[in-house]
Amino acid sequence: MTSSYHHGALRETLLDAAVELVSEAGGDALSLRELARRVGVSSAAPYRHFPDKDALLRAVAARGYQRFDRALDEASREGAEVSALEAVEQLGVAYVRFAARNVNLFRLIFSPIGRSAGHDPELDSACRRSAEHLPRSLERLQREGIATSINLQELTELAWALVHGVAMLYLDGLVGDGQPESAEAAAERVTRHLAGLFRAD
Amino acid sequence: MTSSYHHGALRETLLDAAVELVSEAGGDALSLRELARRVGVSSAAPYRHFPDKDALLRAVAARGYQRFDRALDEASREGAEVSALEAVEQLGVAYVRFAARNVNLFRLIFSPIGRSAGHDPELDSACRRSAEHLPRSLERLQREGIATSINLQELTELAWALVHGVAMLYLDGLVGDGQPESAEAAAERVTRHLAGLFRAD
DNA sequence: GGCGAATGTAAACGGCGCTAACAATGTTAT
């Protein structure tokens, strides 16, 4: 009828709605038909912009990585103004805080869908960017003469496993009391011990 | 027609098939209809034994926890014959090894379905049992005068996060080369550093 | 031997992902 037969920015609208829906209910809860209904468009319309459901979820995951990267980037910048050791601690806490405050997005980006490489360039690059903060922060640590007996790769593995483990255990209700603050507290405790490991070295 | 109208052990047969299917293809890939088809039974039959799909998946998860517990138990027993520190290392490696060799089962037991408490008593108890190995091993460590400046709960949190993190990052392709051996190698490296933390203390 | 409980089947409902055929709109060349 009117000039609104074509939506104009359906792809972005769909993505926005998908991010919101995934954030609230998790990636498994997303249905293309429900999504189309919410946006007020036919159930086949999304297929003009995403070849299939997985592609949409990959795009959502890409946005998740972008937010994750922004959160870590912010922590990194704040970390530049404190000691190298404190900077690492702040980064670790930021990692866990993001997981605790963006439960479903975090679950998505570290799921087979979020981890499928080679399908979506945007996803790949956003993922790679978000993975660079930890090594960079640890490299500064070593430049300042701390933990130099461990090579950077192993050091990254160690620190990453630690914060990722805390985040995951929190999401599974195995650490903390369910409140995001308790996850951050656990992250602080754990990263402090990590710092102890460096000092011992 | 024959006397095989009633299957006789349909519940167990379904569970066996479900464990196999989940192990091979992951929890998301399981379909009750496909399962019934494989077992040679009508698609409504499973509902005589499981109220819904989630209940079946919880039962599969319970089996997963039982296997997990057995693997850790074995490592614990072997650990009794070596030093407390080596025992912890062996337990950590066993944790990651199980994850690497039972990818989909491990994913299931640490997923919302596997972590849903209060629904299935068998699941709950199997889960609780499997969570006791690490504290017990660390307690022995402290009884022998190691890492006594950290309280047991915090120590457990630290060690658990570390091995769980390595396991998860391996599953996501972010640690190791995809071969289960590489995950165990990472677990060894990481637990060795953990041991270093204790020694310094 | 009969009777209720347990456990199987068949058929149907609505929702899903996805595709094919078609319709409206935007774009571009002549």
Added chain:
DNA sequence: ATAACATTGTTAGCGCCGTTTACATTCGCC
């Protein structure tokens, strides 16, 4: 300006799914 084409919407339909209902068969027990 308009014809032709590409883009982006719609409708209708396929097969699969989880689940429920009504009915059939068998088991265990009096």
